[in-house]
Amino acid sequence: MGPATATAREQAAVVPVTRLGPDGVLAPGCDPALSSAEALAAFRLMLLTRTYDERAFSLQRQGRLGTFSPVTGQEASVVGSAWALDPTRDWVVPQYRELPAMLRQGHTLEKVLLYQMGNPVGNRMEEGVNVLPIQISLAAQVPHAVGLAWGLRHQGLDACVITYFGDGASSEGDVHEAMNLAGVRRASVIFFLQNNGFAISTPVAKQTATESFALRAAGYGFPGELVDGNDLFAVYEVTRRAVERARAGEGPTLIESRTYRLGPHNTADDPTRYVDPEELRSWQALDPIVRVRAWLRSEGALDDASEVELQAELDGEVARAVAAAEAFPKVRPGQIFEHVYARPPDRVAAQWESVGEAGSA
Amino acid sequence: MGPATATAREQAAVVPVTRLGPDGVLAPGCDPALSSAEALAAFRLMLLTRTYDERAFSLQRQGRLGTFSPVTGQEASVVGSAWALDPTRDWVVPQYRELPAMLRQGHTLEKVLLYQMGNPVGNRMEEGVNVLPIQISLAAQVPHAVGLAWGLRHQGLDACVITYFGDGASSEGDVHEAMNLAGVRRASVIFFLQNNGFAISTPVAKQTATESFALRAAGYGFPGELVDGNDLFAVYEVTRRAVERARAGEGPTLIESRTYRLGPHNTADDPTRYVDPEELRSWQALDPIVRVRAWLRSEGALDDASEVELQAELDGEVARAVAAAEAFPKVRPGQIFEHVYARPPDRVAAQWESVGEAGSA
Amino acid sequence: MAVLNMVEAIRQTLADEMARDGRILLLGQDIGRNGGVFRATDGLQERFGEDRVVDMPLAEAVIVGASVGLAASGLRPVAELQFLGFGSQAFHQIEGQVARMRFRSQGRYGMPLVIRAPFGGNVRTPELHSDAHEAKYVNSPGLKVAMPASAYDARGLLAEAIRDPDPVLFCEPLRGYRRIKDEVPDADYTVPFGQARLVRDGTDVAVIAWSAAVTVAAEAAAQLAADGISCAVLDLRTLVPLDVRALAEVVARTGRAVVVHEAPMTAGFGAEVIATIQEEAFWSLEAPIGRVTAYDTPYPIASVEEHYLPSIERVKHAIRRVAGEV
Amino acid sequence: MAVLNMVEAIRQTLADEMARDGRILLLGQDIGRNGGVFRATDGLQERFGEDRVVDMPLAEAVIVGASVGLAASGLRPVAELQFLGFGSQAFHQIEGQVARMRFRSQGRYGMPLVIRAPFGGNVRTPELHSDAHEAKYVNSPGLKVAMPASAYDARGLLAEAIRDPDPVLFCEPLRGYRRIKDEVPDADYTVPFGQARLVRDGTDVAVIAWSAAVTVAAEAAAQLAADGISCAVLDLRTLVPLDVRALAEVVARTGRAVVVHEAPMTAGFGAEVIATIQEEAFWSLEAPIGRVTAYDTPYPIASVEEHYLPSIERVKHAIRRVAGEV
């Protein structure tokens, strides 16, 4: 890592930090934030995510999978940020569109699929996988991240926590309360706001009037950064800086990652109702995967043959996960009651015994 | 009005705008924001507030009044800001420590007392008094102010709305959601944050890590100002500027008024448990009333004789309000049901009929 | 007269009311260009403009809180919560502000506003989207709570809610948006609050329900009729006001009752129905009143929701039990 | 053995539990230097330090939300809501997050946390401070709800709540902080959840209550004893878990019952008590179960609160009515 120093406008957090151009060429004077081996590994995860999205979409259309929200277009944003963490001690507190960050921390495609196929146990992270469950109640996870960072440090652990949330979720009161508390407690937390242009159909211009979400950080007494979210190197670099601040006990950072949702909100959404096709095309030209691929090729870390091989490997990985998830025992009605309480009230225990019977309460 | 132009640090909203020094002398190069006649009228309202606080305190100690929160120390902050409005068309959405703003809009001391003496009708603003009820659920009024400003403008009215809230209340999610919405809708609303140093016992340093609350405005796309809240002229000037922006359709402004609560949180609070006596003394030296008095005297608008006369007049005004409130018919149990619904459900109507009877539901 | 599903009935009512009363404005997430995630407001922004059909930031408390201010300014906001489950984010604004503003201001600021919120199971939503939270709002005095079970009532109760000077939480069953269809007159009408609807009369057991559970109750009753058990089915329509008289009357006829709802059992509104019946019709009761409800657990993953929700089988079983047959 | 009031019992329990278990930390508004607005945490910051007794910003959702994260990190947070009424600001975090996190994570993240919240009338608070919101939380599965009525139980139930692996909403009656005093052992003890307390036995009418209403019920029962009406008084102690058996048993003895609570009547927890009794002890019932509750209105101004809340007179009247005397 040896980035050019941030410009004044970058510091003002209204112009995104950019390193790797849409053509895959590094900005003049910049060193790559990742070695080519690391960049290749990150690229692999980005491509796995894209591969998964495509496969999952077709499974969903076949009725083999529930509604889900693809990551497509945001791979650099999610992978670049997660890559800055140490999975053995750092934590991820996700919204729901951060599949590769969860995988990077050790969660598995098989479990993700299991959940999306209707078995709740798929939502259980194994011990050692430092991830909180995905969050449906938008922004409710952000206070959790602050408490988690606080609690880990309270116990003397040198851990930091990244929490993801969208431009839409950023409007919720929970985000404000959490960022303010994080400032007061100098919590080791990174607020990673993925501005992908939309909250379902609502464009970001109707979500807020601010020039940049990153400006909000000053209102809580910590730094804010704006980064080109389609640029793996820039995202990694900016997040890395935040991780270092957190490790040094300097407290939180807010990062606005400016990216774009190339697909629908989820498999039930029809974006043609509200997405401007021209805007969509302009962002398709900024595909984060294309950029890293070009750079890797220019570095000689990737070529036609190795990419075909890689793609085949990823297809196989996804196929194996699908097979394993589909082979998993079917969900049982009794699972409605499992893990609700550690010590269930008698009344709940009685309901549990009767579940599935017509005579049930 | 012809203030010196704001300095760069003032513009950055981390150094308070100040006009009238603690000695009552205007900063060099500044014109007074108010004529001496207007300043005298504002001073009268400040003094009325102080007079009321003292009287109410003793009534409370005698058991003739419920718990209440004095304004003492914040008179310039509340009066200076309210003075910038046009009561015939503008609106005040208070927290609970803004008595003189409510009076300025046309609410009466008698009704305030009536409420504090236990009759809910005292909380009804008369038609034409553009004030929402005081708010106990902290910050919940801030979204109302935005909706009100939006609604008035929707109906073609050239009205603006000021909402008051404390440094404590500012931590609530409602404030964030409201400010963000106001930015998006360019609502004609002034967010007047009274930073009086405390939320009950919690010092502002534990409330937030920001250098200035005014910095939060940039996160919503509108200007933020920091003002010396013990300086009537500065508060008036800054609020006036915000009113003009609102009238011009330029949207909201956030104002942090930096002041100090010279008294207890309320009549049930014991500030000696947590207030640093030295800090208190340093702020007593900045008493907003002392400053305006000194300026008025230097202008020849006030002298010993006229001040004695004024004080006697205000004492009389408070005494008459107390007498009138105490003479008001006592609260009836049936008032529990009045104005709950416009069209009460049958069950509620039946409860209403039985209220006060032992056989009541 | 046309056969409409519930979402069509709601959309048409919103359009008609907006045309009738210029003070009405709609606000919510994705309700404008996208026409609402369930298309309840489809076409309304085109017709009434961006000033009257307003896409809001993603923040439920300020959707409701701004509605309070809009109402205080003299307008009649109709706010949409994308899902009732996210009403919890606005709970302080609903129970603490909307419900109490008239009272707090001693009549100066009435709150003629409506909060529309879809909820309810059997449409395979993600977590938190289907929960039936009605009892929490019923226990928040100052508010009225409407829960239509048919397209006819969706239209009539929504028109009534919009015209009512008091604030109304209007809960719309997701399951009914497409799957409940019935005849809806073209002419203007309202369904008054506090008047339950006797969906079917009967002499053995009264089945009491609201919202989509009415369909389940009615189907169970229909099936049992073939077996010679005669059930009355009462649709409460509004929980506040509650039609206490209708409850007493139907139980006076049957002597036996079952309540059906999608919320968890404990402290669900079924408890209130039972309490009310035993207060008003105790001497008619020939057996304990049965409850068929969701379990006392969080709403589960969609793949098992049919085991969680009251099913026709469970309702039939409860009716038989209450009728003394099992 | 010492006679303590409820706030003393709570303070002592917090101190003892913190001394016992280093994972416990307290967070809330004004709980540190000020010792809490009711002094429930007086002296604890001095004793345990600023890291374990933490003054929080004025934001209920993040007090609760941060507690979720603290619990996930392995700690045992005890959060204070300054008043239960402001739990509404955190409602989405309580019902949507705290209550569901164990379930959502399929057991990975249990939530061994406690949310303490004072509430209840007759201490002349401003608006919104006294409201009895318990039923809303009871209808939020995943949570337990404790409502002590004595200093002894405040201590025993709070210790139990802190040690329980499930999240507990612990509601403390404001009225009891200074005015309810009883003997509290010095030795460590807990009161198990889900075991109601028979405050007084009797044969004519069972009076069922929780929290400060128990005092009112007990006083009414004492007064009626002189008139020859023998009342049992049952203190539920916890609403979740609910001691269904104790309810059935006491009503089996008396055949008649009255429920008393401070919340509004409609959809208050009294309804659940009635529903449960009629399910479990229908054949014992000799008269409709009475309810003595607050009205279905927002909590009124303090000057008339005694007319709003269940009074001894109203409870006595209801008992007489249920006993067939009036």
Ligand SMILES: Cc1ncc(C[n+]2csc(CCOP(=O)(O)OP(=O)(O)O)c2C)c(N)n1
């Ligand atoms: C509190 C809450 N309100 C509303 C919703 C419904 N909803 C689900 S996703 C979504 C949009 C989220 O937008 P954003 O935060 O930008 O994330 P993105 O989907 O773009 O990744 C909405 C409104 C919800 N899940 N939670």
Ligand SMILES: Cc1ncc(C[n+]2csc(CCOP(=O)(O)OP(=O)(O)O)c2C)c(N)n1
């Ligand atoms: C939502 C909410 N939480 C807590 C309280 C209890 N409370 C009443 S006043 C107060 C402090 C308010 O501080 P601030 O907003 O700075 O206003 P100030 O009293 O200083 O004018 C608190 C915590 C409340 N009324 N509302």
Ligand SMILES: [Mg+2]
């Ligand atoms: Mg988005």
Ligand SMILES: [Mg+2]
């Ligand atoms: Mg303050």
